[in-house]
Amino acid sequence: MRSALVLCLLALALSACGSAAPRDSAEDFSGDERAVAAVVEGVEEAARENDSDRLCTKLLSEQLRAAVKQEGTNCTTAVRDAFKDASSKDLTVDDVSISGDTATATVTSGAGSDEKTDTLELEKAGANWRISALTS
Numbered sequence: 752m753r754s755a756l757v758l759c760l761l762a763l764a765l766s767a768c769g770s771a772a773p774r775d776s777a778e779d780f781s782g783d784e785r786a787v788a789a790v791v792e793g794v795e796e797a798a799r800e801n802d803s804d805r806l807c808t809k810l811l812s813e814q815l816r817a818a819v820k821q822e823g824t825n826c827t828t829a830v831r832d833a834f835k836d837a838s839s840k841d842l843t844v845d846d847v848s849i850s851g852d853t854a855t856a857t858v859t860s861g862a863g864s865d866e867k868t869d870t871l872e873l874e875k876a877g878a879n880w881r882i883s884a885l886t887s
Contacts, residue, residue, distance in 0.1 A: 774843070775792055776788060776791075776792065776842075776843045776844040776845075777789040777791070777792045777844060779844070780844070780847055783849050783854075784847040784849060786879075786880055787844075787847045787849065787854045787856055787873055788844040788847055788856060790810055790873060790879075790880045790881070790882060791842055791844045791856050791871060791882075792842070792844065793805070793806075793809065793810050794806060794810055794842060794882070795841065795842045797810065797830075798834060801834050803826075803827045803828075803830035803831040803834060804827055806826075806830050807825075807826035807827050807830055809879075810881060810882055811826065811881060811882050811883075812874055812876065812881040812882060812883040813881075815881075815882065815883055815884070841860065841862075842858050842859070842860050843858065843859045843860075844857070844858055845857045845858065845859055845868070852874060852875040853872065853873065853874050854872070854873040854874075854875075854880060855870050855871065855872055855873070856870065856871045856873065857869075857870050858870070858871055869885055869886070870885070870886045871885055871886075872884040872885070872886065
């Protein structure tokens with residue numbers, strides 16, 4: 752069984768109903784907040800481009816990838832399978848909060864009656880932010 756964290760993250764990124772050309776909500780932020788929002792926008796972009804490797808290696812934390820591996824699969828396979836089931840990918844970052852080397856991003860996906868809001872947790876890995884968990 753795949754890690755629940757990754758499946759939740761993929762559900763957030765891939766269940767959305769959106770326009771063909773989504774707006775880059777990272778542009779609404781500056782500094783480190785913009786860098787955090789850009790990671791979330793990177794999930795959307797990776798999903799649109801079917802780039803499971805980028806999502807796994809550049810956007811998810813090492814701990815999250817290790818959790819998937821402990822479940823008996825690898826991140827790239829889990830993400831690729833989720834991409835196949837996706838019909839549309841659209842995320843909007845509504846808010847970013849940073850405390851030291853951790854951050855949260857409030858994210859909206861979907862539209863109308865399908866709209867939902869989730870919170871992604873991120874951690875700083877060197878100079879880059881990585882998604883470490885999803886909470887609803």
